[in-house]
Amino acid sequence: xxxxxFIVIAILTLAAALAAATLQKLMHAALSFAVTFVGxxxxxxxxxxxxxxxxxxxxxxxxxxxxxxxxxxxxxxxVEKDRGFNWSGVVVAIAVFGGLISAIFKTQSVSVAAPxxxxxxxxxxxxxxxxxxxxxxxxxxxLLTAALIGALILVMxxxx
Amino acid sequence: xxxxxxxxxxxxxQLLLSSMAHAPDWLVQIASSLINIFxxxxxxxxxxxxxxxxxxxILGRIQNRYGPNRVGPFGLFQPIxxxxxxxxxxxxVPARSDKIVHFLAPVLIAATAILALGIIPYGRGMTPFRIDxxxxxxxxxxxxxxxxxxxxxxxxxxxxxxxxAMRAIAQMISYELPLIITVLPVVxxxxxxxxxxxxxxxxxxxxxxxxxxxxxxxxxxxxxxxxFVSGLVESNRTPFDVPEGESxxxxxxxxxxSGFKYATFFMAEYIGMFAITGLAATLFLGGWHAPIRIxxxxxxxxxxxxxxxxxxxxxxxxxxxxxxxxxxxxMNFAWKFMLPMAFTCIVAxxxxxxxxxxxxGWLWSLVVIAIVYTVLSTLLDTQKKFAxxxxxxxx
Amino acid sequence: xxxxxxxxxxxSAALFCIGLLAALSRRHAIxxxxxxxxxxxxxxxxxxxxxxxSPEPRQPAGVMIAIFAIAIAAAEAAVGLAxxxxxxxxxxxxxxxxxxxxxx
Numbered sequence: 032x033x034x035x036x037f038i039v040i041a042i043l044t045l046a047a048a049l050a051a052a053t054l055q056k057l058m059h060a061a062l063s064f065a066v067t068f069v070g071x072x073x074x075x076x077x078x079x080x081x082x083x084x085x086x087x088x089x090x091x092x093x094x095x096x097x098x099x100x101x102x103x104x105x106x107x108x109x110v111e112k113d114r115g116f117n118w119s120g121v122v123v124a125i126a127v128f129g130g131l132i133s134a135i136f137k138t139q140s141v142s143v144a145a146p147x148x149x150x151x152x153x154x155x156x157x158x159x160x161x162x163x164x165x166x167x168x169x170x171x172x173x174l175l176t177a178a179l180i181g182a183l184i185l186v187m188x189x190x191x
Numbered sequence: 192x193x194x195x196x197x198x199x200x201x202x203x204x205q206l207l208l209s210s211m212a213h214a215p216d217w218l219v220q221i222a223s224s225l226i227n228i229f230x231x232x233x234x235x236x237x238x239x240x241x242x243x244x245x246x247x248x249i250l251g252r253i254q255n256r257y258g259p260n261r262v263g264p265f266g267l268f269q270p271i272x273x274x275x276x277x278x279x280x281x282x283x284v285p286a287r288s289d290k291i292v293h294f295l296a297p298v299l300i301a302a303t304a305i306l307a308l309g310i311i312p313y314g315r316g317m318t319p320f321r322i323d324x325x326x327x328x329x330x331x332x333x334x335x336x337x338x339x340x341x342x343x344x345x346x347x348x349x350x351x352x353x354x355x356a357m358r359a360i361a362q363m364i365s366y367e368l369p370l371i372i373t374v375l376p377v378v379x380x381x382x383x384x385x386x387x388x389x390x391x392x393x394x395x396x397x398x399x400x401x402x403x404x405x406x407x408x409x410x411x412x413x414x415x416x417x418x419f420v421s422g423l424v425e426s427n428r429t430p431f432d433v434p435e436g437e438s439x440x441x442x443x444x445x446x447x448x449s450g451f452k453y454a455t456f457f458m459a460e461y462i463g464m465f466a467i468t469g470l471a472a473t474l475f476l477g478g479w480h481a482p483i484r485i486x487x488x489x490x491x492x493x494x495x496x497x498x499x500x501x502x503x504x505x506x507x508x509x510x511x512x513x514x515x516x517x518x519x520x521x522m523n524f525a526w527k528f529m530l531p532m533a534f535t536c537i538v539a540x541x542x543x544x545x546x547x548x549x550x551x552g553w554l555w556s557l558v559v560i561a562i563v564y565t566v567l568s569t570l571l572d573t574q575k576k577f578a579x580x581x582x583x584x585x586x
Numbered sequence: 587x588x589x590x591x592x593x594x595x596x597x598s599a600a601l602f603c604i605g606l607l608a609a610l611s612r613r614h615a616i617x618x619x620x621x622x623x624x625x626x627x628x629x630x631x632x633x634x635x636x637x638x639x640s641p642e643p644r645q646p647a648g649v650m651i652a653i654f655a656i657a658i659a660a661a662e663a664a665v666g667l668a669x670x671x672x673x674x675x676x677x678x679x680x681x682x683x684x685x686x687x688x689x690x
Contacts, residue, residue, distance in 0.1 A: 034588075037589055037593065041593075041597050044601065045597070045600055045601065048601055048604040048605070048624055051608065051620060052604050052608035052611075052612070052620075052621065053607075053608075057614065057616075057617075060617065060620070061616075061620070064624075067601075067627075071601075071627050071630075074594075074634075075631075075634055075652075078594070078634050078635060078637075079638055080634050080638070080649050080652070082649070082653075083630075083649055083653055086656055087627075087630075087656060090656050090657070090660045091623075091627070091656070091660070094660060095623065095659075095663045095664075098663060098664060098667050099616060099619070099620065099663070099667065102616055102667045102670055102671060103616055105671055106616070106670060106671060106674040116611055116613070117610065117611040117613070118611065119611070120606075120607055120609075120611025120612075123606065124603045124604070124606045124611075127602075127603050127606055128599060128603035131602070131603070132596065135592055135595045135599065136592070151646060151649060155646065156646065156650075156653075159646050159650060164654075167650075167654055171654055171657050174657075174658065174661055175657065178661035178662070178664055178665050179664075181665055181668070182665050182667075182668035185665070185668040185669060185671070186668045186671050186672060
């Protein structure tokens, strides 16, 4: 793993996340949200979980970001900006960050370097999905079906 | 001799890399990737230039006229003239558009189209980037195109663009499902998501003369047709070019782009077409394998590009022959016909595998596909019985 | 620099807090959903980081949890956005400060 790559990806991701959290113009914030997920997918690649990184790009950027952008379009009312920003949220976020950082630094066992690994192939993920994790797979299938039907029912125009 | 001709590009690259053998390891890796990228760009940008003029000539011949034939022998230097024209045009950006988004949209579309080219095996040992989940990478990058199309439509601050972008995205999302599900039988039978393994699974010959390509199995043929049609839709080509229908919404999401940015959109569409046909050739037509044992002396990349060009010719042929479909017809077709047929292909592939991969498997999977196809076509029949046509004046 | 687990945890904690910031301080309903998605992504990053730094023999549990979490997050985003659209149809606003009555 490369230190330079880590720093670059970390800066990209955190900057895009900050932009998504604070920009006033709705569309720019939504597009920075997509860039954040590109950064997170890059992290997954760096950590050697390529399948998860590809699924992340596929699901989040290809589907969730498009959904969010469409919803912004459909709920616009000619207002391009999100006026109003609650500053108490910043205080809470900084407090939580401080708490997490102190917890991380107090733990000694997380200062290890990465052990070398054989790559996790898609074949292995498939085997594990079909043997150990077959119940969660079926439950996720049911959940996705329920979400699909539920979302459709929620946005269908009521007749009359 | 034939082997060295086949591996000429691989040997050339190894020669280039050996000239810098004293450099540190990461530099050699970067140099290797850069050589791959430059070779890929050189080949596909040349193919794009050639394709832009050949398409117009073929369309012209279908329409009983010559295509462009002024600018060079048989008009083959037309891309140079087109390129100069695009470069010297004034770049008009609408005043109230969103400048950053408007600028980034063609860049992003071109970037995702070129990224998708990186995992296709072009010849024996000539895959630019080997990723374990190569097919998934292709589709992940392809699904990013939708966001870029949306950025183009929204960034132009134009209702036609927005409408065109939404139509384009609706079409692309609907056909992404059949596109991916038709690839599933191939992945299932080959047992891997890496394109190299899938091409290797199509090596050899059945009965000594029929190649083991997946297109010669019933589920493979059905999946190939479905994949090909979905690829047509994904690249916004006629008969599915509703997003850029010139007679309806000017140029859809590309309305407000002039000059080089329009050329970038154009290039991105063609490179997307190359990527989809390249993937179709890899998954179904055996990649770089030769069709007959006698012709195996011809280098592998020649076979790959021959298959690619044959599929591109069919694309252009369809463009010249078929009229544009309506948006609701496109959606109906995707959800009511292609998706069930795509699932049937998976079942048929499993049936083929489990009844032995020989003649018995062939017949059983053909039965499965035929039953579902007949049921679907009778169910989806529009029930309108038309009266015989009568002509008022043409008797 | 050698990459330790701490660095990845710090990045994911920062991402989580930025998501929390978006969820708490934005007034537009869609951006609260964006904040929630960012928090879920930060948790996924945490899982994968711990998976990567775990000792041999490595179980694929971290990767599995991340895959399922991505699927569930996508489903939840879809339903959440459908809710936002249907609330907008009713109240013509997406500002959560104005959605303060249980009466329909």
